[in-house]
Amino acid sequence: MNSTSGNTGIPRREFLKSSSALAALAASGLAPLRAEQPAAPRTVGIQVGSISFVDEGVGTVFDILQERAAVNTIFLTTFTYGRGLAGRQIPGHPFPDHGVQEADDKLFHGGNYATPHPEFYRHTVLKATRAPDHGELDIVAAVLPEARKRKMKVFCSIEDVFRSDVRGVEEVAEVDLQGRKTGSLCLFHPDVSAFWTGLATDLSTSYDIDGILFFNERNGPLLNALGASHAQNIASSRVTCFCEHHQRAARERGIDFNRARQGYQKLDHFVQAALRNQRPTDGYFVEFWRLLVEWPEIVAWDRLFDIGKHEVLKEVRAAVKAVRKNLDVGFHLEHVNSFNPIFRATRRYEELATQSDFLKVVVYNNCGGERYANFIRNVGATVFRDVPGEELLGFNNHLLNYGEEAKLNDLAASGLSPDYVARETQRALAGVQGKCRILPGIDIGIPTAKNSRQASPDDTYAATFAALKAGAQE
Numbered sequence: 001m002n003s004t005s006g007n008t009g010i011p012r013r014e015f016l017k018s019s020s021a022l023a024a025l026a027a028s029g030l031a032p033l034r035a036e037q038p039a040a041p042r043t044v045g046i047q048v049g050s051i052s053f054v055d056e057g058v059g060t061v062f063d064i065l066q067e068r069a070a071v072n073t074i075f076l077t078t079f080t081y082g083r084g085l086a087g088r089q090i091p092g093h094p095f096p097d098h099g100v101q102e103a104d105d106k107l108f109h110g111g112n113y114a115t116p117h118p119e120f121y122r123h124t125v126l127k128a129t130r131a132p133d134h135g136e137l138d139i140v141a142a143v144l145p146e147a148r149k150r151k152m153k154v155f156c157s158i159e160d161v162f163r164s165d166v167r168g169v170e171e172v173a174e175v176d177l178q179g180r181k182t183g184s185l186c187l188f189h190p191d192v193s194a195f196w197t198g199l200a201t202d203l204s205t206s207y208d209i210d211g212i213l214f215f216n217e218r219n220g221p222l223l224n225a226l227g228a229s230h231a232q233n234i235a236s237s238r239v240t241c242f243c244e245h246h247q248r249a250a251r252e253r254g255i256d257f258n259r260a261r262q263g264y265q266k267l268d269h270f271v272q273a274a275l276r277n278q279r280p281t282d283g284y285f286v287e288f289w290r291l292l293v294e295w296p297e298i299v300a301w302d303r304l305f306d307i308g309k310h311e312v313l314k315e316v317r318a319a320v321k322a323v324r325k326n327l328d329v330g331f332h333l334e335h336v337n338s339f340n341p342i343f344r345a346t347r348r349y350e351e352l353a354t355q356s357d358f359l360k361v362v363v364y365n366n367c368g369g370e371r372y373a374n375f376i377r378n379v380g381a382t383v384f385r386d387v388p389g390e391e392l393l394g395f396n397n398h399l400l401n402y403g404e405e406a407k408l409n410d411l412a413a414s415g416l417s418p419d420y421v422a423r424e425t426q427r428a429l430a431g432v433q434g435k436c437r438i439l440p441g442i443d444i445g446i447p448t449a450k451n452s453r454q455a456s457p458d459d460t461y462a463a464t465f466a467a468l469k470a471g472a473q474e
């Protein structure tokens with residue numbers, strides 16, 4: 001337990017096992033480490049939700065994090081309605097070896113776990129977002145003094161996950177292909193960007209924090225139509241967004257709204273026919289590619305989603321820097337970036353480096369097997385339906401520059417390897433060219449299905465070691 005890991009100097013200790021606790025390690029010394037030149041202190045961060053502090057006590061949680069994991073940075077879940085970052089263990093999964101061993105699905109609501117100050121939300125209908133979960137508790141105010149005492153950094157994690165019963169959401173909700181309102185927010189609605197910049201300004205102004213980590217794992221309509229991410233379902237009839245604000249944004253960029261909608265209807269037909277095993281005369285891939293050629297608006301509309309998403313990220317960073325220039329703003333780069341080559345093509349590390357102070361790059365290898373297998377099966381059910389699954393996986397491994405990984409049927413049970421962590425860390429470091437810091441996000445007990453790999457402390461150790469080694473070699 002207390003041995004050190006080779007030449008990294010990082011104590012080999014069991015990391016805290018928690019559903020909401022994922023370490024992010026900064027390979028901050030991008031230059032080769034030299035003996036005469038002390039390396040900048042690495043960020044050893046962990047994502048923690050308010051429930052952990054409520055259940056176990058602020059001091060106790062800090063003690064555990066410092067003693068057992070050498071953590072020096074807290075990514076404190078401050079805003080989300082999602083259960084990935086907030087709440088106890090996701091219902092139906094085993095509890096970690098600490099904290100209250102009882103499901104909180106009846107208690108969990110989500111929202112802003114700090115205190116929203118109304119003056120920052122004047123320009124948005126999303127005014128009433130205070131999380132009711134812990135009464136009057138302001139988690140940022142509760143955690144900051146203890147962190148300062150221990151010379152630890154605190155970043156507020158804010159995540160674009162909403163629920164439809166929050167006041168104002170219906171007014172700013174996305175509209176799907178069938179014209180139905182959804183529970184997600186339209187990124188081109190002015191009230192939505194006003195909400196995010198208001199929240200970021202509020203947190204930066206009202207608290208002595210070190211910065212913000214922004215999460216938005218939402219995908220564009222093309223990936224959602226194909227289920228080509230770890231979202232796991234194919235939702236070609238439910239893609240978004242076709243609201244009036246999107247129509248305006250499209251017009252400004254010379255994209256034909258009606259053709260975009262027709263294109264997605266065609267794509268929906270293609271997907272649904274594939275799922276019924278109705279093979280197009282020329283084959284699935286040719287028919288898909290033909291759709292993209294004949295309806296280029298499909299790609300343009302997907303691109304428009306990304307533009308909206310990154311515009312909000314840029315606005316959040318500008319808002320934070322306007323309060324205090326030395327605050328850092330990081331983006332969470334979602335898992336799909338590492339296993340979907342089509343998604344990869346839409347993200348340039350070089351460009352992302354100009355928009356953030358650090359990138360938390362998801363390299364969760366244990367749950368990665370399950371998620372990657374889902375991706376392969378989903379694209380193998382539509383676009384690549386003519387290709388046997390094992391061959392599709394092998395081909396995709398080559399596209400992604402993966403090394404030896406498990407076969408398709410074993411992938412969920414095996415997980416992805418530490419080598420995958422190293423390769424994705426190296427790719428990110430090479431991409432950003434030292435222009436922003438890379439914090440590989442390490443998988444510590446992210447819940448997986450019963451027959452999928454359950455992460456062990458040794459897995460966490462191996463992944464952490466791989467990430468550090470990849471960074472130190474830069």
Ligand SMILES: [Zn+2]
Binds near residue numbers: 174186189243245
């Ligand atoms: Zn919209």
